[in-house]
Every structure is written in structure tokens, then in C-alpha cells.
Amino acid sequence: MAFCIAVIGKDNAPLYLTTSDMEQELELQYHVNAALDVVEEKCLIGKGAPESKELYLGLLYSTENHKIYGFVTNTRVKFIVVIDSSNVALRENEVRAIFRNLHLLYTDAICNPFYIPGESLTSKKFDRAVQKLMSGTA
Amino acid sequence: MSEEILFDCLHAEIVNYCLDSNKEHDLATLEYIGFTTGYRLIERLTREVSRFKDELETMKFICTDFWMLIYKKQVDNLRTNNHGMYVVQDKAFRFLTRISPGTKQLEHAPKFVAFTCGLVRGALSNLGINSTVTAEVQSIPACKFHIEVNRN
Amino acid sequence: MSRQASRLDAKKVNSEFLTLTYGALVTQMLRDFENAEDVNKQLERIGYNMGMRLIEDFLARTSAPRCLEMRETADRIQQAFRIYLNIQPTISNWSPASDEFSLVFDSNPLTEFVELPPDLTNLRYSAILSGCIRGALEMVQLEVQCWFVQDQLKGDNVTELRVKFVRRLEEVIPAGED
């Protein structure tokens, strides 16, 4: 369903990244990084009113093969989801659902008292759940 | 009500644990337990909340919604000097309402507000606001929390 | 201005607040003590102290009479979990002499978000629960032993807490009476 799901910390350091296609990993990582700039623009963090009050930012940009969507929590953690451009069956509300679920998983993961905020997310529980989300079997 | 007493008991025990004279513990430990709790908790409490516009909106959320959820009552007064100083006044602060007012008890008051100072600081910190939170108890059970935003 | 947070379920928030605060306490203790055994003891002690107070609230709230059999005790403990933690453990595995039973939890709010690091297998994360049961029962003149048999945190399917009757404590006779 999705090619790549990434969680990026407040300071733009990646906390978690997974791709379904190892061959495209570098390209996907590049998309994620590029997306962060768009996110910054959209949110204008710290500089006046953001464009939208919604946490879901929608489509950040698209390339020939990929569509890149973004989401920023109130705590300034960014979620980036890359999906296949050719997948026309995937509707907007399904993308929203991916983010909503990802947000739930993320909040649960940081509520683990043994997780230190800002460190990369190594939780197996989190990873398993995200993999399911990515394959659309969640 | 039933969950409240459970938490109040836990809170009282955490206070005892942190201020047990046998250990080199102090209010800072207690504050830190509050901090990590607030930091994580706010992640959950703001999940369904639309994006905060600015510092004032964030502060309002902490002092109204957040306070209501945790302390089961509204703050009695919220003031700001518009220069990053906020004062929250709670005339019957949850962790003080069962303590007898009196000078002897007043000495103990800092123990019962330290966790909350940390809680608020932690919540704000995760929302991107670096602050210093102190509490002032002049007469039990009233308490004033001073939140000073560090804008550097 | 009230924002959307007012839609949050207050019960759920209470429970999560407790869970997170407890987690913060456990990790603080792990910083304070070198080994997990000492942390277990501290958690157990905190639970014991809480149990001593909670039992009074429970008795006042339920007007429950003194327990004269272990099966009643089990029911009351179950009821207390429902009142204070909003969960209902199953009572099972009675010993033939009816002096020992298990409380089986499908879920445990204290460990809802917890993933135990592999080096902390000795940590009894929820030791507060066994302490609480001991403290509460001691206040009503029942001495019990209480320990974890299974723990979801350690990969078991359920969390199982075993409670064993030791003895009934006698009422203290005032000086000069017999």
C-alpha cells in the first residue's frame, strides 16, 4: 500500500524509517528529506500562523512514481508517507487513516517509560504494527 | 472519584519516596518524575487537537483543558504579562485539598506541588516551549504556579 | 476557549495519567538503585503503603463486612480492581484447600505501553499490585503472600498474580485484659 513510512523528530533527525522496497531505499529516503522542507514551509514553525490548523498536511509533492504525504503532531514530530503514484485506488481518506494509525502507534511508543524521547524508535512492537500498516493489513 | 484516590495515594507515595531522608533525593527528582510524565502525557492529550497557532494558544490549552483533565477543576485565574510570564492560580489545588491549612503544614507544601511543576514543564517542553515552572503556596490549599517561558 | 481536548474520555485520561506517572517512577527507581531486586522491593513497599489507605476507602465505599473465607476475599479483590483500575481480573486456579488462588489479567493498565528492555528480566514492573493487595489485606487482619506467576511483559499470554493465605491476624488485646 505504501512504499515508505518515516517518523522524523523535532530536530529533523529520523527516528524511524521503513521501506517496502529495498531497491528504492535511497530514492525514498531522498523523498523524505525533500519533504521535510515542504513541511517546514507549510507549517512555518515559529513564524506566525500556519497555513492550516490540521495536523494532516495532505500531499506535500509528487514525482513521476511517488506521492509524498505529510503530517505534523502538536509536538512537532513529522510523519512522512510515500506511496505509489500509479495507485489510483488509494483515496485521500485512506491516506488520512494511515496517518491516524501511525500517530496512535507513535504516541503509544513514546509512552513506553523505557523509551527516551528523541532517540530512534527501536521498538519491535512499533515496527511490527507499522509494517502491517504499510502492507495495508493493519 | 475512585481513580482519583488511587492517583492521590500514588502521588503521596512518590513524594515520600523522593524525599526519603536516607537517599540523596530532593524536590528535583520529584519534579523530574513530573516532567517525564507530562512530556509523554501531552503527546496523547494533543492527538485530537488542532495545531496551536502560537505560544499563547498553547499556554491556554495547558491552563484550561489540560488542567481540567488532570486536576478536575478549572483554574481560578490565569494571567500573563505578555512577556512570557504566566501565572496560574488554583484556589483549591488537588494535591493540597486534604492537607490542613497551617504554618506547620505549609513547610511541607513544596513537596506536593513539585510534581505538578514538572508535569507542566514537561508538557510545555514537548509542545516546543522551554520554560521554568515554580509554585508558590501562601495558604493551603491555594497555589500559584508561575510559568516563565525561556524564549532563547 | 475550550478546545477539542474536552472531548477526551476523562476515565481514559485518568488511567493513562496513572500509567505514565507510574512508569516515570519505575524508571527513576532504576536510576536510583543498582539492581532490579531493590526496585522490586521499593515498588512493593509503595504498593503496601497505598493498600493500607485504599482499603479504608474501599470499605467505606462498599460497606463490605470482614471476610471469613478466602473466596470472599478473592471477590473483594476483584471488585477493588474494578473500582480502582477499571479492570476485572478472572479468579482461577484455586488450590484444593481453598487457601490459594490466581488473579488472571488479560490486560494490565500499568503495563499498557511498556516494553521491558532485555536486561531487566528481574524487574517485577507491577510489584506495586502485589504490595497493594498485601497492605490492604493486612489491614483487615489477613496475612497473605502474593507473587507473579506469569507476566505479559515477559512474553506470557496473560498476567497471573497468585494470592496465598498465610494466617488470620489476631486482634490486639489491650493491656490489662485477657
Next chain:
Amino acid sequence: MIIYGVYIVSKSGGLIFNLDNNVPRIEHEKTFTYPLDLVLDYDSKKVSVSFNRKDGINVGHVLVAVNGMPVNGVTLDDGRDVRTTLDAPENYPINLKFSRPKMTTNEKIFLASMFYPLFAIASQLSPEPKSSGIEILEADTFTLHCFQTLTGIKFIIISETGLNGIDLLLRKVYELYSDYVLKNPFYSLEMPIRCELFDNKLQELLAQVEKTGISNIDK
């Protein structure tokens, strides 16, 4: 209406008369398999239930028979030790009979002597001046009424709870006492009452009260 007992306590606190009336026999018998699920308390004088009451066998009840054989204190009639017997799996299934302990005469004398100071302390601790001693004592299972004569003798009636007019009955017992005890030339004060006539009259009185109620006793 149920009257459980009448006690007369002398001026100096000695029990000089008592009549048990209608005291229920509370006994339960049950066959147990090993291990025994009652928690028993073995002291030097008796074996009693301390926890895990079951099928009417309540905490406080005393073991009176094992497989039909009477138990004397902590030993069976044939000399075997109760604890050893109950601890041995091969003795199961086993039939045990328990009874709510009944008061012995000595215990009654002791209780009467206990009531005497209680009566005085209740008066001393009164928050109001000029208080008498205990006149009524209420428990969930019985009511105790006490009437003290001017000469210091206490008449005590133990009855079921919620009855009216027990004070009238007490006066009536006092009357019987005056008529059939005090007037008996062979009775010396402070000594236990052994007067057949008094016994009979009292039993008649109680029988009448139980049948027709207190309001119908002749004044």
C-alpha cells in the same frame, strides 16, 4: 417472641441464677475430602475454625466430633490427637461435626462477673451527670435488658432484637424473685438461687410470654 435467657447477678457481682431458654443448638456436620479446606486453629483447649467458613460451619465454631467420635479438647475419644488425624491424607474422606461453642457454667459465672464492672464503667464514662449503668445492650443477634433494683441486684434478660415491653417482664421476674426467693426462709442473700418454685413460676412466665406476648402478662 423469643427469650434466650434470664440471669440474676447479686449485689457483689456474683451470678446467683441463670436460666437458658430456647438457646438454639448450632451444629453442622460435613464430610470432607483431602486436603481440608477449613482453616483450623489448634489451641490447648479446643480446635476451632479460624477462616474459610463453609456450609454453615462458621468462624469460631468448635470441632465436636470426628467420624461420629466425640472430641475432647484437642484429642479424640480414643486418645488420638486431632491435628495428626486431620493432617493425614489416609484418614479422608472424613466426617467432621462443628458446633457454635456453648457457654459452660463457669463461663457464665465469668461473664456475669464481667458485666458487673461494665455496668459501673458505663456510668462513670457518662457524658451526662447521674447516669445509671447499662440498661439496654443491643447486638445484631440479641438484645440485653438489665434492671437493677434499689438493693443492687441486677436482673438480666437476653432476648431476640426488636421486642417491646421487656422492662415489664423484668419487673415481673423481680416480683417472682421477691415472692418465691426472698420469702423462702431457706434462701440466704447473695447465694445461688435453688428454689424449685421460683424455677417453675419463671418458666411458666416465659412460656406465657412466648405464646401471648408481654402485654398479656398479669400485672
Next chain:
Amino acid sequence: MTIFNLYIFDKFGTLLHYAEWNRTKKSGITREEEAKLTYGMLFSIKSFVSKISPHDPKEGFLYYKTNRYALHYLETPSGLKFVLNTDTTAINVKELLQQLYAKVWVEFVVRDPLWTPGTVVTSELFQSKLDEFVRQSPIFGIRNI
């Protein structure tokens, strides 16, 4: 109807709290001696009641009355003993004591983090709540002379 005084003991016989309202007679001994005497008396009454009771008692002793006052007794399964002296016409005192336990004792003693279980209660907050509770009860009423 009226209320005279109240003793609260723990299971070890420690007098955790004493309060009085319309008491007109002192026992002539110190508070400690009076408490000891009261506790000893209650202990004897309980033992007396359990022996003399024709059936297995559940709550056991509830109250006694003299010609001048009534002593009402509530013991919790945790061994707390609430002893309230009223005039002899007071009714529903057991319910009152149960309420006192739930609404005043648990709220302002058990939940007071500065109180250590088993120690004498000195909290003024508790004392004022207790006073308010007693004065508001229908039993406190206006004194009949």
C-alpha cells in the same frame, strides 16, 4: 436529640481522635485514662457479646443505653472503632457513623498525605469538617431539656 462526644480508636487501641460537643460531665480522670477505660470496656463488651450471643454475630455489639445516654459503636473490618455518645432518643446513629467514616475520616484523614496511619489525628481541617458534619446531622438537633 443531641450528640455528646466521639472517640475514634484504631485496632491497637490508640485513641486517634476525640471530640466533644454537649458533654456536661467529665469522668474525673485524664483523657488518656478515660480512653484506656473506654477501649477496655468496649473490648470486654465485644467479648461478652460474642460469648453470650445465641447465634453467630455478624456486626456484634451495636449500642448500649443507660438512663442518661447511649453509646453507639461502629467497627470497620480494618479495626477502626467509632464510638459516639448521644442522648437516648437518637436514631439512625449507625448510618451517621458510617457516613462519618466515608465522608470525613476517609476524605480528610486517610487521604491526608501528611497523616501516618496509626498516629493521632491532629489535622485542623479534619476537626473542622468533623464538627461541621456533626452539627449538620439531624441527631445533633436542638437539645430537649
